[in-house]
Amino acid sequence: MSIRIQHLTKLYGAQKAVNDISFDVKPGEIMGFLGPNGAGKSTTMKITTGYLSATSGSVEVCGFDVAKQSMEVRRSIGYLPEHNPLYTDMYIKEFLRFVGALYGLKGEKLSQRVSEMVEICGLGLEQNKKIGQLSKGYRQRVGLAQALIHNPPVLILDEATTGLDPNQILEIRTLIKSVGKEKTVLFSSHIMQEVEAICDRAVIINRGQVVANRTLADLRSEGKPLEEVFRELTTQ
Numbered sequence: 001m002s003i004r005i006q007h008l009t010k011l012y013g014a015q016k017a018v019n020d021i022s023f024d025v026k027p028g029e030i031m032g033f034l035g036p037n038g039a040g041k042s043t044t045m046k047i048t049t050g051y052l053s054a055t056s057g058s059v060e061v062c063g064f065d066v067a068k069q070s071m072e073v074r075r076s077i078g079y080l081p082e083h084n085p086l087y088t089d090m091y092i093k094e095f096l097r098f099v100g101a102l103y104g105l106k107g108e109k110l111s112q113r114v115s116e117m118v119e120i121c122g123l124g125l126e127q128n129k130k131i132g133q134l135s136k137g138y139r140q141r142v143g144l145a146q147a148l149i150h151n152p153p154v155l156i157l158d159e160a161t162t163g164l165d166p167n168q169i170l171e172i173r174t175l176i177k178s179v180g181k182e183k184t185v186l187f188s189s190h191i192m193q194e195v196e197a198i199c200d201r202a203v204i205i206n207r208g209q210v211v212a213n214r215t216l217a218d219l220r221s222e223g224k225p226l227e228e229v230f231r232e233l234t235t236q
């Protein structure tokens with residue numbers, strides 16, 4: 001399995017943000033991760049990337065235990081957090097070189113990888129700008145480029161298209177779909193059409209618990225729109 005989450009629980013003080021969640025993401029799968037505000041998606045993703053520790057339960061990424069093999073897990077994962085933190089004073093390539101170097105890339109290999117990321121993420125036209133001068137859509141592209149720079153097999157994307165205009169949403173979706181052909185992707189979103197357009201399967205969580213884990217075809221099997229299925233599962 002690319003991602004295996006078993007009986008994961010996270011408490012913030014007395015609040016149970018994640019409550020005994022279990023699911024797998026298979027190699028090559030693009031998995032939608034859905035749930036209302038506050039359902040526990042970001043918390044689950046942060047634990048999967050090693051940014052937060054679990055209260056109990058376990059997470060494995062490419063067979064590595066997040067709690068015990070965090071370096072291996074970090075090498076296996078590219079992560080675009082919900083609030084994409086970027087160094088706004090850096091030029092795009094300068095930033096990508098910086099992130100690549102953190103992953104141990106250097107010399108010709110680093111330069112080559114940075115050029116590839118500029119190409120793959122469609123940053124060519126803007127490449128001479130500082131990150132602070134970029135539109136939100138282009139900042140997301142930089143976020144994706146930094147997540148991909150070390151060529152990880154697994155991508156974790158937390159609301160990657162939030163706040164973008166419809167054109168930018170479509171462009172970022174196309175980009176995710178194209179890089180997702182070679183990677184395992186866990187992709188959180190509030191936009192049902194987006195999940196339908198990109199994902200093979202979806203896990204839906206509500207108040208920290210899994211309420212569905214099915215293929216998109218299965219979720220729509222009764223002929224209802226996905227929004228309706230989502231509402232039924234998350235308003236109980």
Ligand SMILES: Nc1ncnc2c1ncn2[C@@H]1O[C@H](COP(=O)(O)OP(=O)(O)OP(=O)(O)O)[C@@H](O)[C@H]1O
Binds near residue numbers: 037043
């Ligand atoms: N650092 C924290 N300290 C205390 N409570 C937190 C913290 N981070 C998240 N929470 C709480 O945990 C619950 C789950 O939050 P989380 O951000 O994981 O949800 P989410 O599904 O990603 O929501 P959204 O869709 O709004 O981003 C929420 O009630 C939130 O307020």
